[in-house]
Amino acid sequence: MTEQADSDNITTADNQAPRDNALVAMATRHRAIAAQERAAFGAALRVAFGRMAAQCQGLDAVVTKVETRSAALAELLDLMETGVFLAVLEGPGDRMGLVMACPMVLAGMVEAQTTGRVDPAVPPKRKPTRTDAALMSPLVDAFLRLVEQRCADLPQAGLVSGYVYGSYLDDPRPLGMMLDDGVFQVLHLRVSLGFGAKEGDWFLILPDTAEDSARPAQAQSQMDVERDWQERLSIAVSGSAVEVSAILGRVQITLSDALQLRPGDIVQLPEAALETLSLESINHDPLGIGRLGQARGQRAVRLTADPGVLTDSMGASALAPAMAAQIIPFRPPQASFLPDAPPDNSATPAPENQQSEELSQQMTE
Numbered sequence: 001m002t003e004q005a006d007s008d009n010i011t012t013a014d015n016q017a018p019r020d021n022a023l024v025a026m027a028t029r030h031r032a033i034a035a036q037e038r039a040a041f042g043a044a045l046r047v048a049f050g051r052m053a054a055q056c057q058g059l060d061a062v063v064t065k066v067e068t069r070s071a072a073l074a075e076l077l078d079l080m081e082t083g084v085f086l087a088v089l090e091g092p093g094d095r096m097g098l099v100m101a102c103p104m105v106l107a108g109m110v111e112a113q114t115t116g117r118v119d120p121a122v123p124p125k126r127k128p129t130r131t132d133a134a135l136m137s138p139l140v141d142a143f144l145r146l147v148e149q150r151c152a153d154l155p156q157a158g159l160v161s162g163y164v165y166g167s168y169l170d171d172p173r174p175l176g177m178m179l180d181d182g183v184f185q186v187l188h189l190r191v192s193l194g195f196g197a198k199e200g201d202w203f204l205i206l207p208d209t210a211e212d213s214a215r216p217a218q219a220q221s222q223m224d225v226e227r228d229w230q231e232r233l234s235i236a237v238s239g240s241a242v243e244v245s246a247i248l249g250r251v252q253i254t255l256s257d258a259l260q261l262r263p264g265d266i267v268q269l270p271e272a273a274l275e276t277l278s279l280e281s282i283n284h285d286p287l288g289i290g291r292l293g294q295a296r297g298q299r300a301v302r303l304t305a306d307p308g309v310l311t312d313s314m315g316a317s318a319l320a321p322a323m324a325a326q327i328i329p330f331r332p333p334q335a336s337f338l339p340d341a342p343p344d345n346s347a348t349p350a351p352e353n354q355q356s357e358e359l360s361q362q363m364t365e
Contacts, residue, residue: 037155042066044150049189049202052143058194059112065190073181076205080172085128087140088169088178089206092162096179097206099140099165104200108193110135118194133168140165147204158209159185183208244287246301247278251325264330270323276316277301286310286319 046063053061076098080086085106089097101109107123113135147160169175187204249269261267279288279301289312290303304312311317 038068041068041151041154041156044154045147045187045189045204048143048146048150049191051146052139053193055142056109056112056139058116058118059109060118060193060195062192063189064192064199065188067188067190069186069188070208071184071186071205073176073179073184076179076184076186077172077176079186079203080175083125083127084172085132085136086169086172086175087133087136088166089140089144089163090166091164091206095163095207096166097163098175098179098203099143100201100203100205101136102200102202104198105191105193105202106132106136108198108200109139112194118197120194120197127170128168129170130168136168137165143204159206160204163206180207243282245280245282246290246292247280248292249276249320250322252322253325253327257327261327262330266328266330268326268328276312276320278310279303289316 045066049061049063053059079100081102083103083106085101085103087099087101089099091097103123103125106128108118110132111117111119141164144160144163144165148157148162151157151160185206185208187206189202189204190199191202192199251267251269253267275291277290277292278286279290280286288303288307289305289310290301293300293302304314304316310319
């Protein structure tokens with residue numbers, strides 16, 4: 001019994017040893033791959049900052065150290081110091097990031113652009129101004145563009161892609177309300193400017209994209225429900241009736257002329273009314289342009305341009321202003337022949353009748 005148990009233990013140990021060695025080798029290989037990716041990412045940041053600095057004569061910047069780490073929003077607020085330059089970045093999907101330059105780096109970059117050299121003197125403490133932001137914004141945009149290009153083939157491409165300079169903050173206190181609470185990736189570059197005349201810190205702070213990919217199943221289900229509702233709403237709306245008016249033309253008349261209009265009056269349209277016709281929505285918004293025609297015995301409109309295009313190939317426009325109108329008053333038709341009216345004898349008595357009445361009156365007297 002003892003010999004059998006000992007042999008089983010030896011067999012189990014022999015089987016466990018290769019398994020442990022395989023796990024160790026796998027973990028070692030994964031650590032080596034992760035270290036290579038971090039080194040490639042750090043090298044991309046170094047090159048991006050160096051090429052950005054090469055665009056500014058006299059800056060002569062060198063990255064001496066690169067560190068990357070994760071931090072919460074509260075930790076970011078602890079990094080802020082008096083006089084730090086904060087550039088707010090606008091990214092894809094309403095994401096917001098930050099580029100932060102310490103006062104030494106800010107002063108060195110401003111000096112290089114204004115005087116052509118970096119002054120080794122320590123700059124006075126002050127708040128960044130709009131002038132500083134105007135000088136720094138092209139450098140920030142160039143750095144972001146170069147980082148995106150250098151990291152296009154790296155796993156961190158989704159982290160650094162799509163960001164541009166948005167604005168600057170002279171006071172870091174509003175950051176707690178501007179940024180969403182979550183995990184951020186802090187890319188810290190220790191830089192030397194002007195061949196060592198000034199040294200300081202340059203930070204690129206971006207929201208961690210790993211949280212976006214790890215979306216809970218409940219949120220995904222909610223999105224599916226909303227998408228299905230939107231599709232059904234789109235189908236229902238697409239089948240609804242829409243009133244579209246065909247407008248031959250618009251004219252402009254005075255209020256007094258409008259009050260004097262009577263049935264039968266003619267409001268004369270411009271001559272181009274038959275050549276240009278606009279389609280309008282119920283809110284009088286132009287939708288298209290066409291010409292008046294006939295189809296199957298009924299009035300029809302022939303579109304002369306794509307929907308939404310308000311000018312056709314002939315130069316006619318649906319946005320033509322209203323023209324002054326000519327009003328032709330209505331006149332009832334008159335007969336071409338009118339017969340002569342008979343004489344009215346009762347109106348004026350004949351002379352003979354008047355003499356007879358006078359003789360009768362004399363005889364009576």
